[in-house]
Every structure is written in C-alpha cells, then in structure tokens.
Amino acid sequence: MVIQSEDRPALAFDEYGLLCDPDTWNESVAENIAAQLGIEKLTDSHWKVIHALRDHYARYGVAPPVITICRAEGKHWSWVHDLFDSCLNAWRVAGLPNPGEEAKSYMSDM
Numbered sequence: 001m002v003i004q005s006e007d008r009p010a011l012a013f014d015e016y017g018l019l020c021d022p023d024t025w026n027e028s029v030a031e032n033i034a035a036q037l038g039i040e041k042l043t044d045s046h047w048k049v050i051h052a053l054r055d056h057y058a059r060y061g062v063a064p065p066v067i068t069i070c071r072a073e074g075k076h077w078s079w080v081h082d083l084f085d086s087c088l089n090a091w092r093v094a095g096l097p098n099p100g101e102e103a104k105s106y107m108s109d110m
Helices: 027-036 044-060 066-072 079-084 087-093 101-109
Strands: 002-005 008-012
Touching: 027 087, 044 066, 044 079, 044 087, 066 079, 079 087, 087 101
Parallel strands: none
Antiparallel strands: 002 008
C-alpha cells in the first residue's frame, strides 16, 4: 500500500500494512492510516495509545506489552483492542516498523 499527496512524498508500507520508514510518520499520516483501517476519528484515547507506543518504541526499540498501556491508563486489558480492533492496528496507526513475527502474532490475537 502507498499513500501519497501533493505536499509530501509517497509513504511505503510493507505487506502487513506497516510503515516502512517510521521517520515519515506524523499525526496526519496516523489519521490517514486510521481511516484506511476504518477508524473514523482518532480520539484522545487513541492518541494516548499511539503516543505510548511511540514513546516505548523510541526508548526500548520494541513493542510494549499492551496490557502495560491499559494498566497505566486504568483501563481494562481489552481497551486498546476495542479502540483499534487489534493491537496490530494500533501499531500500524502509530507508524512503527514491523515488530517481528512473534510480536505480530501476539498483536493480531489481542
């Protein structure tokens, strides 16, 4: 999949719909990815998850256990899934690179 507009270069995605170059991500890109996934509007709750994912990835270079994000916000373990339909979709909207097969498998099941 490729998303392109006149004011920025095309964004490349891998076969799993994950952004190939996370440095091309911004909030507008997140909104476009979310729309492609059927998420009509990114709410404050969505942004909390997105920023938590990006912050954890920037700090540690790996996907965080999503339940950690839920607990930090005082939410049920299914909160991220309820917002994004899967944890992998949250990762996609956050514009982060392919986390690896094991992580993708776990993210798809949650």
